[in-house]
Amino acid sequence: MLMMNRGKAAKLHYMANGFRMLSSGDHVVCAVSGEQIPLDELRYWSVVRQEPYASAEISTRAALTKR
Numbered sequence: 001m002l003m004m005n006r007g008k009a010a011k012l013h014y015m016a017n018g019f020r021m022l023s024s025g026d027h028v029v030c031a032v033s034g035e036q037i038p039l040d041e042l043r044y045w046s047v048v049r050q051e052p053y054a055s056a057e058i059s060t061r062a063a064l065t066k067r
Contacts (some may be wrong), residue, residue, distance in 0.1 A: 009036075014045040014052070030054035032062055 010025030019042070027036045031051035043057035047053045051057040 010039060012045075013053070014047050014050050016047055019045065028052045030058060032058045 005024050005026050006033075008025040008027075010021055010028055010040060012019040013022055013025035021035060025039075027038050028042060029035070030037055030053055031046075031049070033054050035054045037052055037054050042052055044054070046059070046062065049062070053062060
């Protein structure tokens with residue numbers, strides 16, 4: 001069953017201390033760079049914007065950018 005989610009983007013709900021999977025997959029796509037982030041490497045996201053980031057630098061840049 002895990003093999004069925006390979007290469008598929010997951011849909012997540014981001015919370016302060018973690019995230020909840022809404023739709024299964026093995027990665028998410030960085031909201032800024034478009035880079036695929038494996039779920040086991042996902043460390044940065046915005047609870048307010050509900051979007052993932054590939055690195056701390058990208059997360060900080062997104063936080064400082066007013067959208």
